[in-house]
Amino acid sequence: MSTERVRHFQEELERLKARLLEMGGLAEEQVRLAVQGLVQRDRALIARVLTSDHPINSLHIEIDSRCFTLIALHQPMAVDLRSIVAAVKINTDLERVGDLAINIAEAALRYANHPPVKRLIDIPNMATIAQTMLRDALDAFVKRDTALAQQVLSADDELDALKTQIFRELLTYMLQDPTTIEPALDLILISRHLERIGDHATNVAEDVIFMVSARDVRHHSADQPSK
Amino acid sequence: MSTERVRHFQEELERLKARLLEMGGLAEEQVRLAVQGLVQRDRALIARVLTSDHPINSLHIEIDSRCFTLIALHQPMAVDLRSIVAAVKINTDLERVGDLAINIAEAALRYANHPPVKRLIDIPNMATIAQTMLRDALDAFVKRDTALAQQVLSADDELDALKTQIFRELLTYMLQDPTTIEPALDLILISRHLERIGDHATNVAEDVIFMVSARDVRHHSADQPSK
Numbered sequence: 325m326s327t328e329r330v331r332h333f334q335e336e337l338e339r340l341k342a343r344l345l346e347m348g349g350l351a352e353e354q355v356r357l358a359v360q361g362l363v364q365r366d367r368a369l370i371a372r373v374l375t376s377d378h379p380i381n382s383l384h385i386e387i388d389s390r391c392f393t394l395i396a397l398h399q400p401m402a403v404d405l406r407s408i409v410a411a412v413k414i415n416t417d418l419e420r421v422g423d424l425a426i427n428i429a430e431a432a433l434r435y436a437n438h439p440p441v442k443r444l445i446d447i448p449n450m451a452t453i454a455q456t457m458l459r460d461a462l463d464a465f466v467k468r469d470t471a472l473a474q475q476v477l478s479a480d481d482e483l484d485a486l487k488t489q490i491f492r493e494l495l496t497y498m499l500q501d502p503t504t505i506e507p508a509l510d511l512i513l514i515s516r517h518l519e520r521i522g523d524h525a526t527n528v529a530e531d532v533i534f535m536v537s538a539r540d541v542r543h544h545s546a547d548q549p550s551k
Numbered sequence: 552m553s554t555e556r557v558r559h560f561q562e563e564l565e566r567l568k569a570r571l572l573e574m575g576g577l578a579e580e581q582v583r584l585a586v587q588g589l590v591q592r593d594r595a596l597i598a599r600v601l602t603s604d605h606p607i608n609s610l611h612i613e614i615d616s617r618c619f620t621l622i623a624l625h626q627p628m629a630v631d632l633r634s635i636v637a638a639v640k641i642n643t644d645l646e647r648v649g650d651l652a653i654n655i656a657e658a659a660l661r662y663a664n665h666p667p668v669k670r671l672i673d674i675p676n677m678a679t680i681a682q683t684m685l686r687d688a689l690d691a692f693v694k695r696d697t698a699l700a701q702q703v704l705s706a707d708d709e710l711d712a713l714k715t716q717i718f719r720e721l722l723t724y725m726l727q728d729p730t731t732i733e734p735a736l737d738l739i740l741i742s743r744h745l746e747r748i749g750d751h752a753t754n755v756a757e758d759v760i761f762m763v764s765a766r767d768v769r770h771h772s773a774d775q776p777s778k
């Protein structure tokens with residue numbers, strides 16, 4: 325590529341990253357508001373989450389289109405190509421996080437129709453961990469920081485432990501008092517949605533490690549140097 | 552591209568498609584066996600599913616690597632580029648289907664520790680629909696058949712209706728008899744895993760429509776012709 329074309333490519337790549345960060349910020353905010361709506365039993369806030377997925381969906385389409393244009397116009401190689409393919413995948417993950425925020429809001433709305441089962445502590449904790457994982461994973465992408473990506477992978481165990489703990493506790497409530505069955509089911513679903521948000525952050529972190537080092541850390545495989 | 556290079560590219564693209572079909576077949580088989588293990592309370596079969604994810608995971612890494620090589624060596628444009636980026640995404644979806652089969656098997660193993668809650672009819676039905684959606688979506692990819700892809704999108708509603716019906720029925724059981732709470736919870740989780748398999752088939756179908764027509768059907772957006 326000529327110097328001019330290289331400069332243009334790098335500028336476009338920066339713009340792409342900025343849009344992904346923006347999308348990540350929106351998805352994270354949706355998760356935060358959905359869980360806040362759940363805890364505060366705030367139907368107006370929950371309703372706002374349910375109708376706020378449009379900006380994320382527009383960005384999803386725009387980012388995909390930017391990725392295609394970048395590959396088609398600049399025919400990037402090595403780490404540049406891996407960055408753009410990573411962006412395509414991260415884009416999909418972020419869009420799913422937006423969908424999961426909607427799923428959380430839907431369950432929160434049903435939950436608000438019943439008396440509260442318990443004071444919610446672990447679910448907001450799960451939400452905080454999942455949001456941090458997502459933010460760190462995107463930071464790792466933008467800065468090509470594999471150490472930070474590795475940190476995201478470790479945080480996933482914490483989320484998994486909390487999910488199991490929440491399940492056991494709610495099961496006890498359900499067995500003792502059948503009137504808690506319906507609302508407790510919604511809390512269990514919400515904890516699983518939060519776990520899946522952590523899984524998406526994990527996907528992003530794995531993509532970052534592959535992008536930087538061409539090393540595939542998925543499926544605990546041995547090192548796989550790229551061609 | 553020279554004629555020779557075009558021929559080589561098309562051959563490699565066919566090989567890529569064949570590997571994706573193979574992976575789809577493996578994922579579908581894992582789902583089928585997991586649900587069969589659930590229905591027949593066959594622990595040996597369930598155990599086999601739990602330890603059989605290795606071939607899918609190897610294919611996941613191999614297919615990703617084929618996609619990178621194809622883009623880097625041949626710098627494809629238009630529908631060819633869209634096909635390869637679609638393959639990257641479909642690869643991710645199929646790997647998740649494999650993971651979901653494992654999740655179903657894990658829940659089936661727990662379910663086998665309790666007396667059966669009911670005769671299972673709707674869950675095997677959901678599994679059949681989800682498997683058909685997956686197979687049709689991959690066929691649509693290989694044949695670039697948007698009509699078939701559209702059919703996959705329609706089938707998703709059926710899956711959703713069955714999931715809601717299963718939930719309502721199991722909730723009734725749980726409210727009437729607390730000893731059914733734990734096993735019924737696993738059936739509810741399994742129905743959600745099957746619903747997600749349908750979601751992955753839907754993703755594949757949407758990618759096929761975009762690949763063929765450069766029209767983005769996600770988020771019910773207006774037509775978006777590509778450049």
